[in-house]
Amino acid sequence: AQSVSQHNHHVILSEAASLELGCNYSYGGTVNLFWYVQYPGQHLQLLLKYFSGDPLVKGIKGFEAEFIKSKFSFNLRKPSVQWSDTAEYFCAVNARGYNKLIFGAGTRLAVHP
Amino acid sequence: SAVISQKPSRDICQRGTSLTIQCQVDSQVTMMFWYRQQPGQSLTLIATANQGSEATYESGFVIDKFPISRPNLTFSTLTVSNMSPEDSSIYLCSVLTSGGLDTGELFFGEGSRLTVL
Numbered sequence: 375a376q377s378v379s380q381h382n383h384h385v386i387l388s389e390a391a392s393l394e395l396g397c398n399y400s401y402g403g404t405v406n407l408f409w410y411v412q413y414p415g416q417h418l419q420l421l422l423k424y425f426s427g428d429p430l431v432k433g434i435k436g437f438e439a440e441f442i443k444s445k446f447s448f449n450l451r452k453p454s455v456q457w458s459d460t461a462e463y464f465c466a467v468n469a470r471g472y473n474k475l476i477f478g479a480g481t482r483l484a485v486h487p
Numbered sequence: 488s489a490v491i492s493q494k495p496s497r498d499i500c501q502r503g504t505s506l507t508i509q510c511q512v513d514s515q516v517t518m519m520f521w522y523r524q525q526p527g528q529s530l531t532l533i534a535t536a537n538q539g540s541e542a543t544y545e546s547g548f549v550i551d552k553f554p555i556s557r558p559n560l561t562f563s564t565l566t567v568s569n570m571s572p573e574d575s576s577i578y579l580c581s582v583l584t585s586g587g588l589d590t591g592e593l594f595f596g597e598g599s600r601l602t603v604l
Binding site for chain 1: 545579
């Protein structure tokens with residue numbers, strides 16, 4: 375069965391610090407990978423996604439993620455965080471051809487001014 | 488994109504009662520799903536709501552406990568039946584607007600926060 379692991383449940387950073395949130399998945403076949411973000415009081419929204427091609431994916435608000443197939447990883451990065459990046463971040467995966475999205479447990483990011 | 492409205496946004500219910508959550512989308516969508524997010528945990532897929540037929544449930548979820556309706560391409564309901572405190576969760580409606588996850592993305596409603604006393 376597929377599963378997704380997010381290594382950090384809570385991350386606290388100061389503004390301008392660099393961010394990297396870990397995500398690993400377990401599945402032997404071809405997958406699509408997603409990062410979703412949920413800002414306080416808002417609904418989940420897509421940050422970025424990987425289907426195929428360049429393993430370095432750029433999303434909204436300066437976020438990027440790199441798919442490393444050999445490590446089954448899809449880590450999220452941002453060179454310099456802002457206070458407005460305070461949110462919960464979810465990594466998710468689906469097996470190609472199936473519409474079931476499996477989510478990680480989420481990482482709560484708090485950015486202090 | 489899709490704008491998804493869920494009602495109620497939150498409710499407090501008594502043990503043994505049932506609550507129906509509504510999900511309305513502003514455009515026709517190909518697929519609708521219901522997720523649950525228990526306190527401190529991730530999102531778990533409950534079922535796929537199929538238009539005009541019975542929903543497809545994931546392992547651990549059954550129709551008697553979570554009956555789902557989808558009468559048309561823009562509306563669905565999820566009922567949480569005979570509630571217990573363990574059912575306290577956020578219930579999320581999500582939709583695919585075109586194709587599947589191989590080409591599209593999942594949009595989410597704001598969720599319905601349910602507390603069972």
